[in-house]
Amino acid sequence: MSETQRQSGVVDDKERRRELGSYLWGYGLALALTLPPFALVAWSDWPRVTLLWAIGLCALVQVVVHFRFFLHISLARQKREDLHLILFSTLILILMAGGTLWIIFNLYGRMAPAMLP
Amino acid sequence: MTTPSRHPGLNLGRAHPEAHHACEGLVFGFWVFMMSDLIIFGLLFANYVTQLDALAGGPGPKDLFEMKSAFIETMLLLTSSFTYGMAAYCLKYRNGRGALLFWLVVTLALGLSFIGFELHDFRVTIDKGGAPSQSGFASAFFGLVPLHGLHVATACLWMIVLIVQMLVYGLDTGVKTGLVRLGLLWHFLDIVWIGIFSLVYLGGLA
Numbered sequence: 001m002s003e004t005q006r007q008s009g010v011v012d013d014k015e016r017r018r019e020l021g022s023y024l025w026g027y028g029l030a031l032a033l034t035l036p037p038f039a040l041v042a043w044s045d046w047p048r049v050t051l052l053w054a055i056g057l058c059a060l061v062q063v064v065v066h067f068r069f070f071l072h073i074s075l076a077r078q079k080r081e082d083l084h085l086i087l088f089s090t091l092i093l094i095l096m097a098g099g100t101l102w103i104i105f106n107l108y109g110r111m112a113p114a115m116l117p
Numbered sequence: 118m119t120t121p122s123r124h125p126g127l128n129l130g131r132a133h134p135e136a137h138h139a140c141e142g143l144v145f146g147f148w149v150f151m152m153s154d155l156i157i158f159g160l161l162f163a164n165y166v167t168q169l170d171a172l173a174g175g176p177g178p179k180d181l182f183e184m185k186s187a188f189i190e191t192m193l194l195l196t197s198s199f200t201y202g203m204a205a206y207c208l209k210y211r212n213g214r215g216a217l218l219f220w221l222v223v224t225l226a227l228g229l230s231f232i233g234f235e236l237h238d239f240r241v242t243i244d245k246g247g248a249p250s251q252s253g254f255a256s257a258f259f260g261l262v263p264l265h266g267l268h269v270a271t272a273c274l275w276m277i278v279l280i281v282q283m284l285v286y287g288l289d290t291g292v293k294t295g296l297v298r299l300g301l302l303w304h305f306l307d308i309v310w311i312g313i314f315s316l317v318y319l320g321g322l323a
Contacts (some may be wrong), residue, residue, distance in 0.1 A: 012132070016210050019127065023202035030195055034314075038188050041319050051323040059315035063308055070198055070304040073125050082125055082148065089152035096156065097163040104167040115170045 019072075026069025033062040124148065126301045127205040129293065136293035147298045151305050154268075158309050161261040162316060171253030178321025181247045181258075183238070187318035190234050191310065194269075197227035198307040205300050214288060221280055224303070228273045235266045262317060265309055272302050 037055045040046060046054070067073045075083070108115040122128055124144035129137040169178075204220035211217065242248075242258075249259040276299060283292050 012130070015130065019209070020206055023199060023206060026202070027195070027199040034191060034195060037315065037319055038184070038191075041323050042184060048323055052320060055315050055319045055323065059311050062311050066198070066304060066308045066311070070202055070307070071125050071301065072122060072127060078122055079124070081145065085148060085152055089155055093156050093159040097159045100160065100163040101166060117169060
């Protein structure tokens with residue numbers, strides 16, 4: 001502890017700048033991933049499926065950006081339990097949400113084709 | 118030279134030893150709640166997708182949604198996430214309360230205007246014939262988006278309480294750990310909003 005305290009001035013200043021930079025980068029990247037999808041839907045004449053893929057991709061990257069730069073979650077520095085909890089929740093979410101979509105759309109395909117997109 | 122992270126969100130670090138220590142358990146518990154909330158929202162998203170064509174002859178996304186207000190709401194919430202980040206930064210590195218209070222008030226104002234725009238949107242949606250009782254689609258919409266709005270409203274209330282506590286008790290450990298937890302909720306709600314504006318609004322209008 002005493003050794004780290006001696007260096008703490010330097011470390012704190014580095015950490016301070018890194019954390020300020022993190023929020024600024026996060027905001028900049030989030031804007032860069034938010035504005036294009038809105039612009040595309042408003043002004044482009046891309047086919048619908050291409051548009052949906054572009055929107056989905058931007059959203060996915062933006063979620064990662066928010067986790068990384070606003071919530072300060074990175075794979076390398078995170079504590080084990082926190083990371084396990086995130087991975088476990090993601091697994092549950094994929095099982096439940098993916099399972100819902102699978103079952104319901106399979107049902108639509110067999111019984112109510114009009115409900116399919 | 119980066120110190121390992123003890124919990125999600127901004128770590129208060131050595132300058133706030135007592136609060137930093139107290140945060141570890143508290144924030145982990147709060148993070149468990151956040152993750153359970155993530156699953157609720159994820160399932161409401163899945164439910165919304167299954168109801169996309171369940172219009173029952175009523176209006177659909179293209180009739181109900183307005184791109185302009187969705188865009189304004191998105192900008193308000195994204196900017197508020199950044200200003201909350203600035204508040205957390207001031208909490209950690211500035212000694213006084215002035216800058217922290219400034220950023221918190223800015224964040225609160227952005228959050229409240231977001232709720233204002235959203236309430237106006239819901240009113241418009243209902244006026245256009247998209248009340249929750251109209252169709253499966255309208256029910257799914259009103260199950261998902263207003264629940265997020267309710268979360269934002271609750272977070273605003275929490276922020277007001279924390280500001281009052283800060284003014285009355287000063288920046289003690291309880292207030293500091295509260296601000297760290299509210300930060301998690303606030304950033305998390307912005308992540309849920311990414312899903313809402315992408316899937317519900319842009320997906321519906323594309």
